[in-house]
Amino acid sequence: MNKRRQLILISILALGLFVLLKSLPDTQCALLHVAHQPVLDRGLEFCGVNEEANFYSPNDLQFPVKAEIKFNQNDGELRLIKTDGKLFYDYEIAVSHTQKVHLHLKQNTGRTDYIHLHPVSDDSGVWHFKFPEEFLKGNPGGELQAYIDFVPLRSGRTILAEAKGTWSHESELRDRVSRNKIVSLTTNTNKTGESATLRFKLSTANPSSILKLKPIMGALGHAVVFSTDLKKTGYAHMHPSLEGQEYESEPTLAFKLKLPAAGDYEIWININDGENDYLVAPLHVSN
Structure with missing residues (x-):
């Protein structure tokens, strides 16, 4: 292959990669990851005028990450696994909305509930989280569906992942009480x-x-x-x-x-x- 054809091939591959990256979603404000232009008021960030969120199934989008989650009585562990089998470490993930990893846990059985947590990574790349007391009270456990969003520093793009597991917790069932x-x-x-x-x-x-x-x-x-x-x-x-x-x-x-x-x-x-x-x-x- 001569140099001209090599340059053409490289250009085509680069364009394809650019289009792929542009198609990755930002779930929180924008339809696509276009130039996000938040509105700032009193030191807080609001979504831009023409920005909207979208409903996504992470597994359908096939992001280059696999999530594995384990639940204990009062806490749990999360692993974010790359396509090469290696883990995402703390230093590889950017801060997004004041946190590095956003973990959404939707409880499907035992009690209808939801919790938004922010796991913290140890030196081995395992992300740890604890259930707050208000989630534990009156919660008998059940099936938890996990959704994770984070932004790798290398790509600067939002990545989504999902996982599911069963959580055992010994407590008499009571509804969550909101203030x-x-x-x-x-x-x-x-x-x-x-x-x-x-x-x-x-x-x-x-x-x-x-x-x-x-x-x-x-x-x-x-x-x-x-x-x-x-x-x-x-x-x-x-x-x-x-x-x-x-x-x-x-x-x-x-x-x-x-x-x-x-x-x-x-x-x-x-x-x-x-x-x-x-x-x-x-x-x-x-x-």
């Missing part, structure tokens, strides 16, 4: 494939007090969408857009989402009122 509540959920559309703005009006469960949202992972809240059909794996990880009602006595958080396939979903909102709190609401998507 706050969702007053209302409104959306401009419920049709699959359309761009929806989901607005959650929030308040404290105690009518005599006021909910003042505090920063959590660099934002005023996070939301995650799961299907209620356990055969349909996948999730959307959303950050709020700035609309001006976030600091009212009954704050409203707005999340933009390209609606997934028709069906029933759960939206879990993670907020900070001084401590972590989780709220859940149903979402129906129609054809």
Whole structure:
């Protein structure tokens, strides 16, 4: 092969790699990993005006990583394995929204629940996490579906992974108790494939007090969408857009989402009122 053909081949391969990288998603704000232009307000980051989150199944996208997860009574371990069999180490992963690895655990059996954790790596590349007390209380354990998102320093692209395991925990079943509540959920559309703005009006469960949202992972809240059909794996990880009602006595958080396939979903909102709190609401998507 002469030098001219070599240059042409290299150029074609480089273009193909560029197109592939451009197609990798950012689950939190943008449809694709285009130039992310967040809106900054009071030191917090909100999604840009035309950015929206998407519902993805990590296994369907076939990212170059395999996740293995193990659960103990009060904690667990996560391994992020590259295609060559080596582990992702702490120094290989960038900080994204104040953390290196975002672990979303959706509990499917035993109790309907969700928790957002941030594992910490040891020197051998194993990522460790602990269950908070509010998740352990009244939780008999069950099947946990794990979704992981992180950004390798080398590529600068969001990588998604998923895994599943059974968690055994000896506790008498009780519902999780939230300190706050969702007053209302409104959306401009419920049709699959359309761009929806989901607005959650929030308040404290105690009518005599006021909910003042505090920063959590660099934002005023996070939301995650799961299907209620356990055969349909996948999730959307959303950050709020700035609309001006976030600091009212009954704050409203707005999340933009390209609606997934028709069906029933759960939206879990993670907020900070001084401590972590989780709220859940149903979402129906129609054809």
